[in-house]
Amino acid sequence: MIERRIKICANSSYGGVFVYNLSSQLLEQYPFEVTAIQKGRGTYICTTSEDGKIIMESFRGSKGRAEALEHILLRLKENGIEADEIIHTREGEILAQEVDETWYYARKYMEGRECETRSRDDVLAAVEELAKLHLVLQKVEDENLKIGGQDYAMEVFRHNRELKKVRNYIHGKHKKNEFEMIFMHNYETFLKQALDVEHRLMKPNPGETQGQSGQQGRETALYGICHGDFNQHNVLFAHGKIIITNFEQAHYDVLVGDLAHFLRKLMEKHNFNIGLATDMLAAYEKKRKLLPEEWEQLYVRMAYPQKFWKVANHYFNANKAWVSGRDIEKLNRVIEQEEIRQQFLRMLFYFVE
Structure with a gap:
C-alpha cells in the first residue's frame, strides 16, 4: 500500500489515508511511487522513488483548459523555451480527482534558483x-x-x-x-x-x-x-x-x-x-x-x-x-x-x- 511508504504522519479523514490532505486514492492514479510529501507554496511537493520530485497542485477550470495549458507548454518546448512539464495519470489523463472531488494535476519539480531581483x-x-x-x-x-x-x-x-x-x-x-x-x-x-x-x-x-x-x-x-x-x-x-x-x-x-x-x-x-x-x-x-x-x-x-x-x-x-x-x-x-x-x-x- 502506498500509504505505508510515505514518511509523513497521516490522518484518517474521509475514511481513507491522507497525507497533508492528499489521499492514497489520488496518488495511486499516477505511475510513480511517493516516498515523502512536503507542503510548498500552494502546492504539495512529492518525493518519488524513481522520478525525482513531483508537484501536485489543485486545478480550477475545465478539462479543456487543462488540455490548453499542456498544449502551450508543449509549444514552448518545441521552440526551445524551458517550462513546466505535466505528468499524466496511468490512464493518460491530465487531471486526477481527489476523494473530496477536487481536481489535481502533476508536473515535474523544476530545480533552480529564483530570479534575483537585486541582480x-x-x-x-x-x-x-x-x-x-x-x-x-x-x-x-x-x-x-x-x-x-x-x-x-x-x-x-x-x-x-x-x-x-x-x-x-x-x-x-x-x-x-x-x-x-x-x-x-x-x-x-x-x-x-x-x-x-x-x-x-x-x-x-x-x-x-x-x-x-x-x-x-x-x-x-x-x-x-x-x-x-x-x-x-x-x-x-x-x-x-x-x-x-x-x-x-x-x-x-x-x-x-x-x-x-x-x-x-x-x-x-x-x-x-x-x-x-x-x-x-x-x-x-x-x-x-x-x-x-x-x-x-x-x-x-x-x-x-x-x-x-x-x-x-x-x-x-x-x-x-x-x-x-x-x-x-x-x-x-x-x-x-x-x-x-x-x-x-x-x-x-x-x-x-
Missing part, C-alpha cells in the same frame, strides 16, 4: 525570455484560454469602485485611526490618477475606427496567450538555462500585460529606478518590438495607482477595528515613492507620444 543580469535575462515566450504564444489560439480572461478596463472600473467604497466608509467614521487619516489626506490625488486611467481606457482603439478587418489585425499584433503571473518566483535559473514555471493563470490578453506586471514589481522594489526600467524595456525589445498601441497599454497599466488600491483594499477586507503597523508602513511607502513614480511615468510617456 540586473537576472532581471534583464528574465525580460528577454518573456519576450521570446510572447513571440511563441502570440501564434497560439485556444478558446479555452479566453474563457475567464478579465478585460483590463473592467478591472480598473472595479478597482475604482472599491477605492470609492473605502473612502465612503472612512469618511463616515467619527474617529479615524492613523491609517485612515493618511488615506483620506491622499485619496483625491490617487483617485484622480485612477480616473484618468479609466478615461484613457475608454478612448476607441485605432483598430476600432478602421472597421472589423482593422480590429482583427490589431488583435493579432497585440493579443496572445499571457503567462498571467510573470514574476521573479516563476523564473528559475539552472545550468545556464532559464525555466518559466506556474502557468496556471495563463489567459488570452494584451501581451504587454505580462511586461507591465513584472516591471511594476521591479520598480516598486527599486524605487522606480529609471535606468533599470529603460534597460528592461530595451531587453524586451531586443527580442520583440513593441507597437505604439502596446506602449499605450504599458503606460496606462503603470500609471494606475495599483499599490495604493492594493493597500486600501487589504485594509477594507481585513479587521478594520485594528490596523497593523505593517499596513501603515506600506501606505507611507506608496506616498513616499509617488514623486519618483511620477518621474518614471513621464519617462514612459515619452515612448507613447
Whole structure:
C-alpha cells in the first residue's frame, strides 16, 4: 500500500489515508511511487522513488483548459523555451480527482534558483525570455484560454469602485485611526490618477475606427496567450538555462500585460529606478518590438495607482477595528515613492507620444 511508504504522519479523514490532505486514492492514479510529501507554496511537493520530485497542485477550470495549458507548454518546448512539464495519470489523463472531488494535476519539480531581483543580469535575462515566450504564444489560439480572461478596463472600473467604497466608509467614521487619516489626506490625488486611467481606457482603439478587418489585425499584433503571473518566483535559473514555471493563470490578453506586471514589481522594489526600467524595456525589445498601441497599454497599466488600491483594499477586507503597523508602513511607502513614480511615468510617456 502506498500509504505505508510515505514518511509523513497521516490522518484518517474521509475514511481513507491522507497525507497533508492528499489521499492514497489520488496518488495511486499516477505511475510513480511517493516516498515523502512536503507542503510548498500552494502546492504539495512529492518525493518519488524513481522520478525525482513531483508537484501536485489543485486545478480550477475545465478539462479543456487543462488540455490548453499542456498544449502551450508543449509549444514552448518545441521552440526551445524551458517550462513546466505535466505528468499524466496511468490512464493518460491530465487531471486526477481527489476523494473530496477536487481536481489535481502533476508536473515535474523544476530545480533552480529564483530570479534575483537585486541582480540586473537576472532581471534583464528574465525580460528577454518573456519576450521570446510572447513571440511563441502570440501564434497560439485556444478558446479555452479566453474563457475567464478579465478585460483590463473592467478591472480598473472595479478597482475604482472599491477605492470609492473605502473612502465612503472612512469618511463616515467619527474617529479615524492613523491609517485612515493618511488615506483620506491622499485619496483625491490617487483617485484622480485612477480616473484618468479609466478615461484613457475608454478612448476607441485605432483598430476600432478602421472597421472589423482593422480590429482583427490589431488583435493579432497585440493579443496572445499571457503567462498571467510573470514574476521573479516563476523564473528559475539552472545550468545556464532559464525555466518559466506556474502557468496556471495563463489567459488570452494584451501581451504587454505580462511586461507591465513584472516591471511594476521591479520598480516598486527599486524605487522606480529609471535606468533599470529603460534597460528592461530595451531587453524586451531586443527580442520583440513593441507597437505604439502596446506602449499605450504599458503606460496606462503603470500609471494606475495599483499599490495604493492594493493597500486600501487589504485594509477594507481585513479587521478594520485594528490596523497593523505593517499596513501603515506600506501606505507611507506608496506616498513616499509617488514623486519618483511620477518621474518614471513621464519617462514612459515619452515612448507613447
